[in-house]
Amino acid sequence: MPIRALIIDDSSVMRKIVERSLRQAGIDLTQVLEAGNGAEALAVLQANPVDLILCDINMPVMDGIQFVKQLSGVANAKDVPVVMITTEGSESHVVEALSCGARGYIRKPFTPDQVREQVLPVLAGKP
Amino acid sequence: MNSATKSPTAERSHQDWVPIMELATREVFEMMLGCQLEGPTMAENGSFDITAMVGLAGKVCGVLTFSCGGKSAALMASKMLRVTVGEGSREVLDALGEICNMIAGNFKNKVAGLGEGCMLSVPTVITGKNYSMHSLRDSATLEIRLQFESLPIVVSLRTHT
Numbered sequence: 001m002p003i004r005a006l007i008i009d010d011s012s013v014m015r016k017i018v019e020r021s022l023r024q025a026g027i028d029l030t031q032v033l034e035a036g037n038g039a040e041a042l043a044v045l046q047a048n049p050v051d052l053i054l055c056d057i058n059m060p061v062m063d064g065i066q067f068v069k070q071l072s073g074v075a076n077a078k079d080v081p082v083v084m085i086t087t088e089g090s091e092s093h094v095v096e097a098l099s100c101g102a103r104g105y106i107r108k109p110f111t112p113d114q115v116r117e118q119v120l121p122v123l124a125g126k127p
Numbered sequence: 128m129n130s131a132t133k134s135p136t137a138e139r140s141h142q143d144w145v146p147i148m149e150l151a152t153r154e155v156f157e158m159m160l161g162c163q164l165e166g167p168t169m170a171e172n173g174s175f176d177i178t179a180m181v182g183l184a185g186k187v188c189g190v191l192t193f194s195c196g197g198k199s200a201a202l203m204a205s206k207m208l209r210v211t212v213g214e215g216s217r218e219v220l221d222a223l224g225e226i227c228n229m230i231a232g233n234f235k236n237k238v239a240g241l242g243e244g245c246m247l248s249v250p251t252v253i254t255g256k257n258y259s260m261h262s263l264r265d266s267a268t269l270e271i272r273l274q275f276e277s278l279p280i281v282v283s284l285r286t287h288t
Contacts, residue, residue, distance in 0.1 A: 010249065011225045011228075013207055013218055013221045013222045013225055017159065020209065058247060059249070087231070087247060090236070090242040090243045091242070092243055108229045109154055109158035109233060110158060110159075
């Protein structure tokens with residue numbers, strides 16, 4: 001299934017690595033949009049529908065948790081699945097992200113296999 | 128880089144973190160760059176002209192630094208991006224910051240109690256050799272010296288008491 005993805009991370013290098021990992025996971029990316037923080041991402045989503053969002057947590061301006069909280073107010077994106085990708089791997093961060101609406105969680109550093117294990121079930125609509 | 132005075136008592140109390148720092152560092156290079164680090168080594172600080180830093184606050188307060196030479200930094204960025212990246216470019220600084228960030232995160236997630244009780248700052252990257260770090264409180268420094276593609280790297284954790 002062709003996928004339009006939005007990758008949110010303040011590191012452009014990490015955004016490229018995430019995109020490559022998605023392709024290595026066998027995901028057919030037809031469009032990849034990028035944002036450097038949650039606020040930029042919300043602006044991108046106003047004009048660009050996507051099927052999947054991958055989001056860092058620890059970012060300047062608007063972090064990933066705040067972004068996920070505000071995503072519910074974006075009419076054309078509130079149901080888009082979000083997978084968090086972050087170095088903040090504590091249990092409380094996982095719980096907070098999931099309780100705010102994220103569907104999955106990947107800890108950095110990660111392998112393409114770990115990306116596949118988290119993202120494919122989310123795209124298939126599994127909890 | 129010049130270091131401030133170490134506190135022997137604090138340094139002893141965290142020596143068991145050294146192998147955890149090394150494991151955290153090796154994992155980042157294996158998983159994100161696809162390469163194995165060698166070492167330990169006894170490289171001199173003089174060969175390092177890029178240093179990335181991530182602050183820690185909470186149960187442990189301090190700073191984790193990652194230092195290497197410009198040539199090895201460009202090689203790291205190239206391996207991360209799978210394209211050749213020139214020395215001193217924006218991508219190199221970004222890659223070094225992310226490597227430091229992932230080492231710090233991976234390290235704290237491996238130390239019991241730190242995953243929940245310790246926050247990380249966004250990374251800062253310094254270029255150049257002639258600078259000094261000064262702590263406003265007593266601090267202890269843990270350090271590991273490894274080799275990346277036969278080039279030296281140093282990971283250092285300075286914790287405040």
